[in-house]
Amino acid sequence: MEKTIIKFVTGLSVNATAWEKRQNKRYGKITNICRQISYDIKQGATTEQVLMLLQKIRNDSSFSSLQKDDDSMQRLNELDKHFLPSKE
Numbered sequence: 397m398e399k400t401i402i403k404f405v406t407g408l409s410v411n412a413t414a415w416e417k418r419q420n421k422r423y424g425k426i427t428n429i430c431r432q433i434s435y436d437i438k439q440g441a442t443t444e445q446v447l448m449l450l451q452k453i454r455n456d457s458s459f460s461s462l463q464k465d466d467d468s469m470q471r472l473n474e475l476d477k478h479f480l481p482s483k484e
Contacts, residue, residue: 397436398449404429405453405468430478446479
């Protein structure tokens with residue numbers, strides 16, 4: 397789960413190959429990532445673990461390169477919207 401989230405938030409590198417771009421176009425969309433995370437939750441992970449990982453990426457100094465990138469933070473916010481409990 398952690399590897400999937402970090403890969404999604406990181407995105408493609410500037411010098412990505414054509415194969416990497418094609419794979420990202422096919423499997424790197426928010427719907428596929430959420431489906432993979434939902435599968436991990438079904439297999440034993442908890443939603444709290446997902447939210448803690450998202451918070452860790454947002455605040456931990458080891459992820460400072462992701463925190464500086466606006467596109468990465470935007471993708472992180474998309475994941476937040478999907479997994480945060482809705483307040484009704």
